[in-house]
Amino acid sequence: MKIKAKIKGDIIKVKAMAKHIMLPYKAAKAKGVEANFITNWKATIANKPVFEVSSSQFLSKNPILKYKLDNKIVGAKAGDDITMVWVDKLGKTKTETKKIK
Amino acid sequence: MKRRNFLSLGAIALATAVSPTIMMAKDYRKSNLSAWEGDKSHKVADAIKELYGTADTIKEGVTLNIPKVAANGAAIPVKFSSSIKAKSVAVLQNKNPESLVAVFTVFDGTIIDNSLKMKMQESGTITVIVEGTDGKLYEDSKSLEVALGGCEG
Numbered sequence: 001m002k003i004k005a006k007i008k009g010d011i012i013k014v015k016a017m018a019k020h021i022m023l024p025y026k027a028a029k030a031k032g033v034e035a036n037f038i039t040n041w042k043a044t045i046a047n048k049p050v051f052e053v054s055s056s057q058f059l060s061k062n063p064i065l066k067y068k069l070d071n072k073i074v075g076a077k078a079g080d081d082i083t084m085v086w087v088d089k090l091g092k093t094k095t096e097t098k099k100i101k
Numbered sequence: 102m103k104r105r106n107f108l109s110l111g112a113i114a115l116a117t118a119v120s121p122t123i124m125m126a127k128d129y130r131k132s133n134l135s136a137w138e139g140d141k142s143h144k145v146a147d148a149i150k151e152l153y154g155t156a157d158t159i160k161e162g163v164t165l166n167i168p169k170v171a172a173n174g175a176a177i178p179v180k181f182s183s184s185i186k187a188k189s190v191a192v193l194q195n196k197n198p199e200s201l202v203a204v205f206t207v208f209d210g211t212i213i214d215n216s217l218k219m220k221m222q223e224s225g226t227i228t229v230i231v232e233g234t235d236g237k238l239y240e241d242s243k244s245l246e247v248a249l250g251g252c253e254g
Contacts, residue, residue: 011212024220026198039130052206054129056137058197060176060218073210 003098005082012069012076012100014043014051017062018086024057036089041065043084045076045100051084076100129189129204137201145193145228148200152191153232158240165229165241174221174247181229182214185239189232192217196225221247 002017020038028035035057043051050069069076076082083097129152135141136151146156166180179192190213192202202219205211213231221227226244233239 022220024198040128050208050210052127052208053203054137055203056199056201058194058199058202058220060220064216064218066216067205068212068214070210070212 001084001086001094001096003082003084003096005098005100007071007076007078007100010071012071012074013066014069014082015064015066016041016043016084017064018094019062020086020088022057022059022061022063034090038063038086038088040087041084042086043082045069045074045080045082048074050074050082127189127206129206138199142199142201145195145200145226148193149191149230149238152201152204153230153238155238158230158238160240160242162239163229163231163241165227165243167227167243167245170246170248171221172248174223174249176218177221177227177245177247178216178218179227180216181241183231183239184213185231186234187213187231188234190215191230191232192219193228193230194219194221194225195228196221196223221245223247 004015006013018038022037023035025035037057038055041053042049051067078100080100081097082100083095085093085095087093130137133152136148141147141151150156162185163183164181171177187207189207190205193200194202203217205215224246226242228240228242231239
């Protein structure tokens with residue numbers, strides 16, 4: 001997973017891209033393999049949850065998510081870590097930690 | 102509905118009513134699976150109902166930004182924003198086999214200004230629902246044309 005997190009004024013902008021096939025049921029059936037897609041994404045800063053999304057098979061392949069956080073509430077500084085985790089339908093997880101710029 | 106289910110629903114409702122300010126992380130696929138898969142997941146209104154208990158929405162306060170024509174249905178950029186104090190945001194569409202695309206949890210520090218890329222198999226309508234902390238649902242929908250379908254289901 002690629003993460004870019006940047007503080008701009010009072011806002012933290014985060015962009016995350018996961019490498020995942022995001023295979024929906026029909027396409028999987030045609031291929032004869034099991035459908036698989038990311039079902040849940042989470043992000044934490046200093047062990048505090050700041051972002052979560054449950055997703056379905058209709059996110060694009062190698063999905064990209066962008067979100068914004070209010071840094072007046074989150075209170076992060078440049079150099080702090082942001083950790084993101086995704087879980088897919090077959091139970092595989094991937095964790096990535098990146099420093100906020 | 103079985104009595105036990107009904108009781109636990111009541112308990113959940115009570116818990117959320119008592120502590121509205123505590124933002125809990127929630128996996129909507131686990132808590133509302135019927136909105137994602139199965140009989141009730143095919144129609145947008147049904148999925149909203151499974152997710153939030155009602156399909157009545159107010160069409161204001163949410164801005165959805167999508168292209169009018171998507172050249173490639175495999176990666177349609179979807180942008181939405183809202184300044185409503187919210188609990189969650191759901192993205193749905195009406196042409197794929199199941200309606201729900203994603204449900205975002207809103208935390209204390211969340212600014213509802215997201216973008217994502219999604220698949221759509223043909224021209225249709227994308228809907229964004231914002232679940233306000235006041236319990237009402239706010240909606241914006243826009244239709245688009247998909248030149249090349251990008252989703253085989």
